[in-house]
Amino acid sequence: MPKITVPPLPVSCLFGMIKPSGPTSMSLLNDMQPLLSKSRLFEQPPLEAPKRKKKRSKKVGDVKVGQGGTLDPLADGILVLGVGKGTKKLTEFLDCTKEYSTTCLLGCETDSYDSEGARVRIAPWKHVTKEKVVEALNKFKGEIKQTPPIFSALKMDGKPLYEYARNGIPLPRPIEPRTVTVHSLELVEWKGSDHSFSWPEKALNEDQKKAMEAAIRGVDKTATIEDDPESTVQDEVKPTAFVIKMKVSGGTYVRSLVHDLARALGSAGHVVTLTRSRQGRFVLSSTEDGDRTCVPWSVFEKALTDPGAADEDGWTEWEREVLQHLEVI
Structure with missing residues (x-):
């Protein structure tokens, strides 16, 4: 496999995912949560949540992840995701072109x-x-x-x-x-x-x-x-x-x-x-300078049932895909 550039770890980032028609945007994020939370790509939250946050629905140990504008179940295409501090940048994708x-x-x-x-x-x-x-x-x-x-x-x-x-x-x-x-x-x-x-x-x-x-x-x-x-x-x-x-x-x-x-x-x-x-600079196919292509949902779907063997650097297929498409925050 070709070498990939790995930024200093752990990362906070933005990346685009290609949503399929059918499921809700939130259900896909919930499905992805275990993958993201167990990966060394992202900063791992503390094992014990502060008491003032104990009523929140997010599970202790889950990486913080959000979406920059949902898609209806019928719709497919670009869904911009933010991980860690990247979630603070998601509002810019609500008003973008x-x-x-x-x-x-x-x-x-x-x-x-x-x-x-x-x-x-x-x-x-x-x-x-x-x-x-x-x-x-x-x-x-x-x-x-x-x-x-x-x-x-x-x-x-x-x-x-x-x-x-x-x-x-x-x-x-x-x-x-x-x-x-x-x-x-x-x-x-x-x-x-x-x-x-x-x-x-x-x-x-x-x-x-x-x-x-x-x-x-x-x-x-x-x-x-x-x-x-x-x-x-x-x-x-x-x-x-x-x-x-x-x-x-x-x-x-x-x-x-x-x-x-x-x-x-x-x-x-x-x-x-x-x-x-x-959605902003995230696209299905690049046509302008600065465009960023996205990771198909099928990559994550496969990893949920069969993550496959890690490469010589310890990265699985889905992690390599994210590394090739992420924008570090």
């Missing part, structure tokens, strides 16, 4: 704005063409106002928005729009009906729809959630799907952008794939 590619499936809105949620409304989609999508994208470039989805963890008066929607509690005030910047936005693939995606089978029942309407009507008296009658007819043709790529400021809701774009097209839509390809 990010790049995403996402697939929109037309004809159906969901409560979560993605395929993990339940059907809320269906609408016509056959009138949407590639040319209309390209034209509509121009409305979402530059500095725009975005309203976070009501089925999100964003809190209002201490209560997550999704609790208002699920329980039919009127919102005490409108969801405050946020200003975000879309630096670039382009259509990169027109799938049409040539894909394997489908609308979620799960749907809101009438009581759930009424609860959601009640929550929204706290700020919009005319809010309704109704299917378009023409769209309720079963169709053998798969709804249109297309892929867009974007470079955006921190705080941008990709799901909201796709939802709003579909409505601007006179349809409905939701996210079925989402990949974060850049």
Whole structure:
């Protein structure tokens, strides 16, 4: 194996991990914790925690690790991690420039704005063409106002928005729009009906729809959630799907952008794939000076079941990978 440069040990650092679609970001960090805590790469905490910290959930002996902005379970791509003092640097990745590619499936809105949620409304989609999508994208470039989805963890008066929607509690005030910047936005693939995606089978029942309407009507008296009658007819043709790529400021809701774009097209839509390809300087593939590539989750997953033999310097495969990608703090 080629020699690797080892900084003075132990290290505090940042590095990027490539998250797969499916698990939550936090579950992966919890799975990684034993590996990080047993490695001589990182500073080992004292065996006995100070009394003032005894109520904290972090186990005694665990290395301190955190993430710089979570990804939804559906999403894959870059997740920036901080270890030790590196956790203090993670806030800079909340507001940094990010790049995403996402697939929109037309004809159906969901409560979560993605395929993990339940059907809320269906609408016509056959009138949407590639040319209309390209034209509509121009409305979402530059500095725009975005309203976070009501089925999100964003809190209002201490209560997550999704609790208002699920329980039919009127919102005490409108969801405050946020200003975000879309630096670039382009259509990169027109799938049409040539894909394997489908609308979620799960749907809101009438009581759930009424609860959601009640929550929204706290700020919009005319809010309704109704299917378009023409769209309720079963169709053998798969709804249109297309892929867009974007470079955006921190705080941008990709799901909201796709939802709003579909409505601007006179349809409905939701996210079925989402990949974060850049988070600040951490990237899937390097395109600029200073870019840092990341460690695939599969490296850690393998190490959890079979860490393998250490090399002549005492490093296992996963430790070598981290050493090649880390940024010392």
